[in-house]
Amino acid sequence: MRVWISALLLAIAGTASAQQTLLNSSYDIARELFAAVNPKFQAHWQEMTGEEVSIKQSHSGSSKQARAILQGLKADVVTFNQVTDVNVLHDKGNLIPADWNTRLPNNSSPYYSTTAFLVRKGNPKNIQGWADLAKEDVSVVFPNPKTSGNGRYTYLAAWMATSDRLDGNEDKIRDYMAHFLANVAVFDSGGRAATVTFAEREIGDVLISFESEVNNIRKQYGSDDYDVVVPKTSVLAEFPVTVVDKVVDQKGTRKVATEYLNFLYSEDIQRLLAGFNYRVHNDTVVKETADQFPPVKLLEVADYFGSWADAQKTHFASGGELDRLQAKARSLR
Template sequence: MSSTLPFRRSLPALAIALGLGLGMASPSMAEDRELLNSSYDIARELFAEVNPLFKANWEAQNEGDTLTIKQSHGGSSAQARAILQGLRADVVTYNQVTDVQVLADEGLVAEDWQQQLANNASPYYSTTAFLVRKGNPKGIESWDDLAAEGVELVFPNPKTSGNGRYTYLAAWGAADEQFDGDEEQIQAFMGDFLGNVKVFDTGGRGATTSFIERGIGDVLISFESEVNNIRGEYGSDDYEVVVPPVSILAEFPVAVVEENAERNDNLDLARDYLDFLYSEEAQRLLAGFNYRVNNEAVVEEFADQFPNTKLFKVEDVFGGWDQAMEAHFASGGQLDQLQRR
């Protein structure tokens, strides 16, 4: 009997504790919230700046609540696979449409995700550009120059990197325009272009390391935003950025991982986070990181920062990402055939 007495005597205290607990669960009481953003490899520094801005705005509108934002970074395709394998990210901010679409195909992201936000759910965009060494000793101005004899290239492997796939498709699309769709001339150009690749790293950060720290190659090919950020970090006097006259539109799609966000009770928070990327404040920050944006006021403010270039879409030249992936990057596709020459 004595063993039951402590429990009986604690009932009033327990009732009080339960009452307090119910009070704490009231909507009027403060909450600690946590959001996970799954993003691409070279976006670490970008979201290190975006997240505090969103946190400050969100907490000001949700007085008393606190928010922690966590990041998961890696190759865009690898990040998508991690979500399929159980990573409970609330939102994705990727650099290739197919990596969001694979989540939509599995029911984790809404089927109409590209219609849920402006600009095909791409709050910012970029293109593919070149980083060359001081004085541009090889005289690189266009894609055609990259196929010249004696020019050594560094960019990520298109088999493993969305960044690398954009580079490959940008080169093909530029050749398609130059040779007016002549397949034989396009393939000859691409053979020379790929033959000049000195290092095929698995991702954008690895390619930067090869070019900057290991001193390999004459040209690093990456997103315009990335090559400008690299130049700013490693020395504007030591490197130059070349934006070719024709290049590809590189979209950076975002989406709510609805199944995860609902399980995490974060659906509204996740939507707010992605909406914030379209705000003038965030757009100005994105432009400061050398991404192109669509906010008219910010576009005008940063007009001198972005050279004019003719941008084509994947759909314009290849029919869409599904067709491009199948024709060029699948086993036995154009990339494999060109590399066997």
């Protein structure tokens, strides 16, 4: 009897370990992407180990996701769209090591993008680049940089592209940024809400988002209604990922969580990522998709602001550059 009970307990324990659950905390416009990735990983994990894994998703603006984790959300992995929202998990929660971005290739960013524009069909306002977004008759939609990594990329891309165009003249850059911000019709909290504002509420002449997202939106809402404009100069937008060490060690999910992130670098998933209009690193897939992605001069945040931490402090902290520019923008409306 005792032997039978022991065998039963072992069987139950084996079943439990074979049905681990991962929670992936991600930015809000990544729902469809990971809905496609997750079944492929489940099949891969079962083939690799004979075990089943359940994968749950949590989506919102990446800064909101980071705060939720600090407040107790038990995410095994994060797949964010900005480095600062990952760094905060170390800086304010000691949930990951300081060198988390050295654990996987390409600064732990399996894919990347840039910032681009979605305009109404025919591009009636003739928006070609960042300079056009400060014109008086242009209405702009993008997420709030205070709550969205997507929004911070847009703001910094506008600043950097203007700096590149104006040879770093800060007075002229600030004047441009004030007019650019004065043209913002709606500051939604995240990228998905901004999409709804532009495509469903039909507000604005241009939606600014990741190149991947504007192409996906055009496909979803109708290629006959929208055009995509990729500016010749824009920001390098990396998509950093990491296991949340404190959580995976508590839950015993480190092995499956680590493999989940490694899987994003596999050739098949790099090809899937390219299918969602993300730029990737795999040489074979890069060659296959060369015609899909127009050439862009990609500017790096560290080259203009010192680091993401410096940009965060200087531009997005309370009373920082963004707040001052918005105050000026209000006077221009």
